[in-house]
Amino acid sequence: MIAIIKGVEPAGLAELREEARQAGDTPEDAYQRLRNPLKKVVRASLLHEQGGLCAYCMRKIPPEGKEDVEELYTHIEHIIPRNPKDQRDVGQGLDYQNMVLTCDGGSHTATPSDNKGSAKTCDACKDDQEFQKINPIKADTLASIYYTVDGIIKSDDAAVQRDLNEILNLNCPESPLIDARKKVLETLMDDISAAGDMPELCRLYLKKFRAEKDEKTPFVGVLIWYLQELLASMEK
DSSP, rough: OOOOOOOOOOHHHHHHHHHHHHHHHHHHHHHHHHTTHHHHHHHHHHHHHHHOTTTTTBBBBSOTTTTGGGGHHHEEEESSSOOTTOOSSSGGGOGGGGGEEEOOOOEEEEEOTOTTTTTTOOOHHHTTOOOOSSOTTTTGGTTTTEEEESSOOEESSHHHIIIIIIITTOTTSSSSSSHHHHHHHHHHHHHTTTTTSHHHHHHHHHHHHHHHHSSOOTTTTHHHHHHHHHHHHOOO
């Protein structure tokens, strides 16, 4: 997972928020006011901020070949849910700083027998649950996250680990995420091992991945973490 740098909210969202406030809308009702064409603009803005990656799992969104139906394969997700269990209203329904874009989390691939949605991840798993600590637009809440060579995402912070496993289900054995993280890491490791000057290549890769903006490499957070760890071990 990588931190998202939020930009300026799309024009028209502030006016919509004021309409909802004056109408006394709940966060859910306020969000229902967001319709096309403004909704498409918001979706495109979020996608651009995130470099085309899911805010939680870092897979590419929308998937290859699904660009013409991206509304089915990307979700405008609210970090503070629109319907929190305590029913509080902090204007989260139309708060752009509370919005990120996620993948479908397996919503279109879960089998009929998966009655409990155990294979779902990201927003599809999170639903109206709240994070204990993770917030993808606050880098410090992600600082404890690391990965294993087997593709597992982990943290030594119990609250973060709970968010990763229980709220987002990012280590779900039925989803392709673990294997995908493992493969991108193995590809990088193979490239580096064949290099004549390993430290220099690591620095070049790290600079490249950190500089990506418009179109980020899928699972780039895994690669940045590995390169940082490898460089730190070589420089000791």
